[in-house]
Amino acid sequence: MSEAKKPVLEVRNLSVTLPKGADREFAVEKVNFTVNPGEIVCLVGESGSGKSVIAFTVMGLLAKALKPSAGEILLQGENILAASETRLRELRCTRMSMIFQEPMTALNPVMPCGEQIDEVLNTHTKLDAAQRKAKIIAILERVKLPEPERIYASYPHQLSGGQRQRIMIAMALVLDPVLLIADEPTTALDVTTQAEILKLIAELQEGQGTGVLFITHDFGVVAEIAHRVAVLRWGELVEMGPTEQILSRPVEGYTKMLISSVPSIHPQHRGVRKEGITVLRTEKLGKVYSGKSFFQKSRVVKAAVDVDLDIRKGETLGIVGESGSGKSTVARCIARLIDPTDGKVFLGDTEIATMPAGKLRPHRRKVQIVFQDPYRSMNPRITVGEFIIEGPMNFGLKREEAMARARKLMETVRLDPNALDRFPHQFSGGQRQRICIARALAMEPELLIADEAVSALDVSVQKQVLELLDEIRQRLNLAVLFITHDLRVAAQICDYVAVMSKGRVVEYGSAEQVFGAPRDDYTKALFAAAPGRHWEFGKFATA
Amino acid sequence: MLDFIARRLVAIIPVLTVVAVLVFLMLRLTPGDPAAVIAGDNATSDQINDIREKLGLNEPIWTQFAIWIGDILQGNFGESFFFKKTVAELIAQRIEPTLALTICTLIFAVAISVPIGVMAAYRQGSIFDRIVMAFAVLGFSVPGFVIGYCLIYVFAIELGWLPVQGYVRIGVNFWQFLERMVLPSLTLSVGFIALISRITRASVLEVLNEDYIRTARAKGLSNRVVLMRHALRNAAVPILTVIGLGIAILMGGAVVTESVFGLPGLGRLTVEAVLSRDFPTIQTVILMFSVVYVVINLLVDISYTIFDPRIRY
Numbered sequence: 086m087s088e089a090k091k092p093v094l095e096v097r098n099l100s101v102t103l104p105k106g107a108d109r110e111f112a113v114e115k116v117n118f119t120v121n122p123g124e125i126v127c128l129v130g131e132s133g134s135g136k137s138v139i140a141f142t143v144m145g146l147l148a149k150a151l152k153p154s155a156g157e158i159l160l161q162g163e164n165i166l167a168a169s170e171t172r173l174r175e176l177r178c179t180r181m182s183m184i185f186q187e188p189m190t191a192l193n194p195v196m197p198c199g200e201q202i203d204e205v206l207n208t209h210t211k212l213d214a215a216q217r218k219a220k221i222i223a224i225l226e227r228v229k230l231p232e233p234e235r236i237y238a239s240y241p242h243q244l245s246g247g248q249r250q251r252i253m254i255a256m257a258l259v260l261d262p263v264l265l266i267a268d269e270p271t272t273a274l275d276v277t278t279q280a281e282i283l284k285l286i287a288e289l290q291e292g293q294g295t296g297v298l299f300i301t302h303d304f305g306v307v308a309e310i311a312h313r314v315a316v317l318r319w320g321e322l323v324e325m326g327p328t329e330q331i332l333s334r335p336v337e338g339y340t341k342m343l344i345s346s347v348p349s350i351h352p353q354h355r356g357v358r359k360e361g362i363t364v365l366r367t368e369k370l371g372k373v374y375s376g377k378s379f380f381q382k383s384r385v386v387k388a389a390v391d392v393d394l395d396i397r398k399g400e401t402l403g404i405v406g407e408s409g410s411g412k413s414t415v416a417r418c419i420a421r422l423i424d425p426t427d428g429k430v431f432l433g434d435t436e437i438a439t440m441p442a443g444k445l446r447p448h449r450r451k452v453q454i455v456f457q458d459p460y461r462s463m464n465p466r467i468t469v470g471e472f473i474i475e476g477p478m479n480f481g482l483k484r485e486e487a488m489a490r491a492r493k494l495m496e497t498v499r500l501d502p503n504a505l506d507r508f509p510h511q512f513s514g515g516q517r518q519r520i521c522i523a524r525a526l527a528m529e530p531e532l533l534i535a536d537e538a539v540s541a542l543d544v545s546v547q548k549q550v551l552e553l554l555d556e557i558r559q560r561l562n563l564a565v566l567f568i569t570h571d572l573r574v575a576a577q578i579c580d581y582v583a584v585m586s587k588g589r590v591v592e593y594g595s596a597e598q599v600f601g602a603p604r605d606d607y608t609k610a611l612f613a614a615a616p617g618r619h620w621e622f623g624k625f626a627t628a
Numbered sequence: 629m630l631d632f633i634a635r636r637l638v639a640i641i642p643v644l645t646v647v648a649v650l651v652f653l654m655l656r657l658t659p660g661d662p663a664a665v666i667a668g669d670n671a672t673s674d675q676i677n678d679i680r681e682k683l684g685l686n687e688p689i690w691t692q693f694a695i696w697i698g699d700i701l702q703g704n705f706g707e708s709f710f711f712k713k714t715v716a717e718l719i720a721q722r723i724e725p726t727l728a729l730t731i732c733t734l735i736f737a738v739a740i741s742v743p744i745g746v747m748a749a750y751r752q753g754s755i756f757d758r759i760v761m762a763f764a765v766l767g768f769s770v771p772g773f774v775i776g777y778c779l780i781y782v783f784a785i786e787l788g789w790l791p792v793q794g795y796v797r798i799g800v801n802f803w804q805f806l807e808r809m810v811l812p813s814l815t816l817s818v819g820f821i822a823l824i825s826r827i828t829r830a831s832v833l834e835v836l837n838e839d840y841i842r843t844a845r846a847k848g849l850s851n852r853v854v855l856m857r858h859a860l861r862n863a864a865v866p867i868l869t870v871i872g873l874g875i876a877i878l879m880g881g882a883v884v885t886e887s888v889f890g891l892p893g894l895g896r897l898t899v900e901a902v903l904s905r906d907f908p909t910i911q912t913v914i915l916m917f918s919v920v921y922v923v924i925n926l927l928v929d930i931s932y933t934i935f936d937p938r939i940r941y
Contacts, residue, residue, distance in 0.1 A: 144846055177848035190839040195861050195936050204857075205847050240937045256847070 098156035130317035131543035182257035188249035199237030247278035308617030341625035361397030371427030403579030453525035459517035470505030515546035632941030662905035706908035725893035745828025767822030793890035872928030
């Protein structure tokens with residue numbers, strides 16, 4: 086990064102006002118930073134920190150309710166905040182481009198990918214059809230998509246998530262903009278795909294000298310890609326500096342807290358206990374989905390094949406894997422939310438895989454699940470108290486007893502027992518997830534399944550919920566099945582780890598063995614792709 | 629795709645069976661004797677019984693049903709009790725005005741409601757949006773014959789721009805045909821416009837919140853392109869569905885509208901047939917309406933594939 090070059094983006098004293106009635110006055114307040122040519126600047130922060138608002142303000146794509154109220158944004162010296170709508174349209178995709186979080190939904194589903202890139206050229210250049218086509222094929226090759234001609238004519242749903250994100254990148258960079266804004270571009274992707282996309286962005290930006298404003302909540306990604314880092318909290322820029330400095334010598338308490346919350350990828354030594362009673366055992370568990378149709382060829386999807394697992398009391402077994410690996414299918418089979426098609430599931434000594442629904446009911450209590458999204462797994466129209474006691478009351482507990490249990494559990498998950506008569510929307514994401522845990526515990530289960538239970542949470546909240554889960558496991562001597570795609574989380578919470586790929590368990594052992602000395606090639610590839618794996622995030626005193 | 633069409637066509641059979649049984653039973657179980665209607669006010673019970681015998685109404689009900697179904701399977705829809713013609717002839721005579729009315733109404737309604745729905749969505753909360761929404765409520769709640777008579781009063785009687793009622797065949801004089809189509813189609817389309825513009829607005833509003841609309845704007849496309857190329861096509865499927873289902877409203881509305889404007893169509897034929905207990909005519913017309921309805925909705929389903937490449941049968 087040469088100091089002689091003028092910055093491509095200067096944000097000076099930027100404030101964006103929130104509509105009246107919001108929890109604070111400004112979405113973003115008095116933020117200053119620059120992005121130089123060829124530089125990747127990461128904006129990090131938890132949800133609600135205003136990082137996306139900054140990105141959308143630069144692009145001029147803010148929601149109507151939000152208004153930039155002070156400051157200026159200079160793109161190569163030109164103040165974007167003062168630019169007309171027409172001028173902004175001219176700048177978009179020519180000098181500044183943006184890629185988004187969800188490649189699944191960011192492309193128009195009813196238009197071939199090539200045409201969607203063609204729109205950019207058609208709008209901003211005077212090239213004829215043949216020249217445009219040639220340029221698109223060239224950019225598709227540059228983002229390393231196989232068979233550019235085929236991809237050109239493909240619809241988004243015919244491509245994988247990683248391929249779609251490459252299309253987005255191709256679309257953003259086809260006219261060589263000076264600034265690329267990337268809003269969590271790899272958050273929705275699997276870890277191996279994420280590694281490839283990060284590498285691609287870094288390569289392209291270095292080659293063209295593009296300045297990149299990279300928005301993320303993931304410090305692993307920051308360690309992997311950023312030159313400089315800006316930390317945001319509640320719309321204010323807390324701290325900014327070179328990546329190495331921020332990650333290893335943060336000054337502000339908030340930054341220290343955030344970085345300390347990042348789980349280490351090295352498992353802590355927890356000691357392997359073998360003495361507990363086996364709570365759950367699966368034997369060659371399998372689930373096959375077959376689309377039966379009278380007229381068409383039947384499609385068969387093997388979601389889980391020959392899965393052998395066991396969990397003892399007081400132990401946490403983690404299942405890690407990428408999307409589509411079958412980890413959630415296994416969890417759902419164990420809870421009999423779906424019916425396994427092969428194999429056996431022993432809950433204690435009882436085989437439940439083939440048990441008819443009527444007989445199964447008393448066993449339902451013993452296995453409880455906490456789901457991923459605390460916003461959607463609670464009924465918004467009933468109070469959290471009703472939410473917690475519904476299960477126990479279905480199993481014959483009297484209302485007063487159930488309520489007493491709920492009050493106790495609220496204390497267990499460190500929430501105010503007097504909040505039982507409130508509704509879900511009155512709680513934050515982390516609090517809701519605690520309530521979901523309390524609901525599961527109210528059934529006094531033998532096995533607690535956490536299906537990506539901390540994946541939707543901010544890193545600092547995630548840390549608290551993980552600690553809570555672990556504490557509950559120890560106190561109640563509970564068996565926990567922990568499903569996650571996040572290797573760092575798995576490293577911290579699991580005694581044993583099963584790595585799944587394409588429906589099969591490819592590696593199964595103690596966390597120390599699997600993380601320390603992986604044997605399977607897939608496991609190795611998975612670990613190699615984990616962002617920031619070379620970085621040991623320090624634990625700072627946050628006094 | 630061909631499989632799909634074949635399956636759907638086969639599925640028409642049970643639908644028609646149910647409709648046939650229901651219509652047949654309901655006509656026979658409701659009071660009112662066609663023979664008495666035909667015989668007139670001064671007929672003796674013997675005369676009425678003779679007529680019943682001649683029409684086959686004295687047979688047991690299941691025998692009557694079997695005869696009727698057997699005839700239909702041979703392509704014979706029977707003879708009208710009242711008009712002294714075969715039902716097939718009757719329908720052939722009466723189908724043109726109804727066909728013309730529904731097609732004009734459809735074109736009219738879609739041409740008006742889709743653009744105003746899109747505009748209302750784009751300018752959500754504006755005065756234009758509110759007017760469209762108010763109109764939609766009004767269009768739904770005012771009965772067709774009220775709208776019809778209001779239009780006749782204003783445009784035919786007060787202003788004298790258009791004829792009050794009547795029908796001229798399209799082959800006889802195209803201009804006069806059009807003149808006489810304007811008011812009925814307008815009347816019939818009011819409810820339809822209200823329905824489609826509402827659904828267009830809702831559907832476009834939903835699409836406008838999608839990520840790919842944000843992407844389109846981030847590409848520097850103009851609002852018009854974003855709206856027409858990206859939003860409308862994605863919003864098409866629900867709009868088409870409602871248009872397909874709405875055909876039923878059109879067919880029901882045709883009965884009233886044809887009566888108000890004196891169009892000699894199937895709607896009026898149905899009313900006349902019902903009043904005179906003309907069983908064969910009623911049965912056939914209703915069966916025909918159900919076939920049309922099922923086939924139109926099949927066409928709508930097929931048309932989805934044009935708008936959304938993800939839909940494959």
